[in-house]
Amino acid sequence: DAKTTQPPSMDCAEGRAANLPCNHSTISGNEYVYWYRQIHSQGPQYIIHGLKNNETNEMASLIITEDRKSSTLILPHATLRDTAVYYCIVRVMDTGNQFYFGTGTSLTVIP
Amino acid sequence: DAGITQSPRHKVTETGTPVTLRCHQTENHRYMYWYRQDPGHGLRLIHYSYGVKDTDKGEVSDGYSVSRSKTEDFLLTLESATSSQTSVYFCAARAVAGVRNEQFFGPGTRLTVL
Numbered sequence: 001d002a003k004t005t006q007p008p009s010m011d012c013a014e015g016r017a018a019n020l021p022c023n024h025s026t027i028s029g030n031e032y033v034y035w036y037r038q039i040h041s042q043g044p045q046y047i048i049h050g051l052k053n054n055e056t057n058e059m060a061s062l063i064i065t066e067d068r069k070s071s072t073l074i075l076p077h078a079t080l081r082d083t084a085v086y087y088c089i090v091r092v093m094d095t096g097n098q099f100y101f102g103t104g105t106s107l108t109v110i111p
Numbered sequence: 112d113a114g115i116t117q118s119p120r121h122k123v124t125e126t127g128t129p130v131t132l133r134c135h136q137t138e139n140h141r142y143m144y145w146y147r148q149d150p151g152h153g154l155r156l157i158h159y160s161y162g163v164k165d166t167d168k169g170e171v172s173d174g175y176s177v178s179r180s181k182t183e184d185f186l187l188t189l190e191s192a193t194s195s196q197t198s199v200y201f202c203a204a205r206a207v208a209g210v211r212n213e214q215f216f217g218p219g220t221r222l223t224v225l
Binding site for chain 1: 115146151152153154155156199201203212213214215216217218219
């Protein structure tokens with residue numbers, strides 16, 4: 001699976017959009033981009049995933065560049081409960097093996 | 112959370128003692144995983160299972176063994192615990208089919224080896 005690069009930390013004002021970048025320049029054509037988050041010592045939680053089209057669900061939006069070498073997770077109206085570590089992962093959909101979580105981005109939402 | 116529980120949730124043990132952590136799931140997921148999480152390293156995969164009695168190593172498997180005799184249970188064993196195995200351990204499960212192909216995580220087990 002391709003490696004990802006994320007900034008170690010970010011701040012965001014409450015109520016504003018949080019834009020979390022991820023670089024995955026070695027991504028292969030059949031690898032999906034997944035985002036998970038981990039809120040203070042809990043198990044990680046799935047947020048969203050995509051292949052090449054932009055995706056939106058009730059939690060977030062995922063914007064993938066046309067060359068697929070980077071993506072951005074957008075939390076449209078950040079709340080204090082969104083303070084967490086966010087992991088960007090790329091992997092092939094149908095394999096059973098591991099997700100490489102890396103160290104993620106620690107997002108702090110500031111009141 | 113796909114009905115994933117871990118036991119015990121906290122454990123303190125001494126160097127050299129055997130330790131077994133249990134992961135139990137109620138959704139009949141095929142794949143199960145054990146991760147450890149340490150400061151500065153994120154989550155790292157220890158072992159995973161792709162079916163009953165079918166397991167494989169992850170990136171940090173040394174000092175750990177696993178067993179899966181039933182679909183719902185995945186055991187992680189430290190044969191002789193060391194202080195370097197002090198960590199938070201997370202279990203996860205994933206179904207074969209499904210649009211999201213996501214992993215569901217348990218609440219974690221905090222293990223301290225003195």
